[in-house]
Amino acid sequence: MNENDAVRKATLRARAEIDLGALRANVRSLRAHASGAALMAVVKADAYGHGALACARAAVEAGAAWLGTATPQEALALRAPGAGIPADVRVMCWLWTPGGPWREAIEADLDLGVGGMWALEEVTAAARAAGRPARVHLKADTGLGRGGCAPADWAGLVAAARAAEAGGLLRVVGLWSHLACADEPGHPSIEAQLTRFREMVAYAERQGVDPEVRHIANSPAVLTLPESHFDLVRTGVAMYGVSPSPAIGAPADFGLRQVMTLTASLALVKHVPGGHGVSYGHHYVTPGTTTLGLVPLGYADGIPRHASSAGPVLVEGKLRTVSGRIAMDQFVVDLGGDEPPPGAEAVLFGPGDRGEPTVEDWAQAAGTIGYEIVTRIGSRVPRVHVNDANDANDANDVNDARA
Structure with a gap:
């Protein structure tokens, strides 16, 4: 292996x-x-x-x-x-x-x-x-x-x-x-x-x-x-x-597909009452009794702090938004009372097939460009390469490439 x-x-x-x-x-x-x-x-x-x-x-x-x-x-x-x-x-x-x-x-x-x-x-x-x-x-x-x-x-x-x-x-x-x-x-x-x-x-x-x-x-x-x-x-x-600019079109307009999908495993899910402050500065306060999910990624991993209270995340098929400030190693999403188990997948971005956010969604949330979103993902996040040319399930793709 x-x-x-x-x-x-x-x-x-x-x-x-x-x-x-x-x-x-x-x-x-x-x-x-x-x-x-x-x-x-x-x-x-x-x-x-x-x-x-x-x-x-x-x-x-x-x-x-x-x-x-x-x-x-x-x-x-x-x-x-x-x-x-x-x-x-x-x-x-x-x-x-x-x-x-x-x-x-x-x-x-x-x-x-x-x-x-x-x-x-x-x-x-x-x-x-x-x-x-x-x-x-x-x-x-x-x-x-x-x-x-x-x-x-x-x-x-x-x-x-x-x-x-x-x-x-x-x-x-x-x-x-x-x-x-x-x-x-x-x-x-x-x-x-x-x-x-x-x-x-x-x-x-x-x-x-x-x-x-x-x-x-x-x-x-x-x-x-x-x-x-x-x-x-x-x-x-x-x-x-990743599109060079929304002004010229989305990736699919040119036959392109986003290559990177960024995910994390929820580190904690917990119940909190209404009026509970979340993360540094309490820039988000829960509007009522709810559940919070802890996503173990932060700006030390390249998640832009400028996307605090704005970055989109898909958890168990539902779009959520970063709740409060993104910290160095983690951020929180309000799950609205849902109770996914610890370890459930949080998708920050991907090609969009499952309704997940894309790189461009995060770029807009952070007020930046898609280039910065992908290049800043840090070394603490392992890169897992799939569909390698040597994979048997990718044989047709390889044959097409050599044609």
Whole structure:
């Protein structure tokens, strides 16, 4: 029995069940939206809280040709012995700081995002030390105002990269950027950024850069902006069945299914009289005689405190609301006189099949976005991966992925 099997069969305080069959189906749906472009499965931040290695392998099984991470350490873990990622799958990372593990990344055959002259200088020195050329993607700041090379500095970065390429120290294999407002349909910055990207790509190509891939599309752009797809699309939150924005539609509108289901076992059920204060500050007071259920999850597990008195929970088929403040390790729901036994399941969110809340419901309750809800679920909550490709009951899904 492997560790995941043991966790799957154990009685747990809480669990985040990760449906890898749903993830594979999502990847296939996203590939169908991608206008023939290759797909990069972004597995940064431990695959948005879903477990990086398991999700990376599932995405590759469903046809992802690239994997993307933010930090080089995340990318190096995907290339570690035993990770199970095929060598022909490209792995890219882009969030570098001075003194980063450039040489290790080059020796691991990673693709490296470079958005400034300091980074180009460090990767060039590392390539010289490693004795092999680096694979570099030059990043253009087309209007996000975050990472990437400003248009005024683009000519200098391209010239320096071409000189290093001529010296055999690197290959410019990608030109890329990132959209600021793709989750806001019709926002004027979208077309402005795409125009600027085309201009900066064209300039680099006139200087002799011959990239393997050009890429700017993130999850919302994959779903709504086919003109942004170029050679490669980068799918992040949509791969996990969470909509990038309610403004562009629900996951089901795009053939996507939420991958994570978060549950806990009730730790206590008790009778209390009316007028009983609940949790810190007594922001909730029982309106009459009732029963209270104790859910053993709190903000130390990533449950947002901002969802106090608002977060929805399904207990024995009935929707409840967090009663009072969410504490570090626990919160309370008013069960209205019902008496589920200790150990009964409380579903915080899932795909919605049983009437349970979704990630988006919790995002609205906390005044935030779905990305934050899934990525903040902490390490005290075991990830239980189900519908693995090796499971017999998932054979049809695997065959579909390989078709």
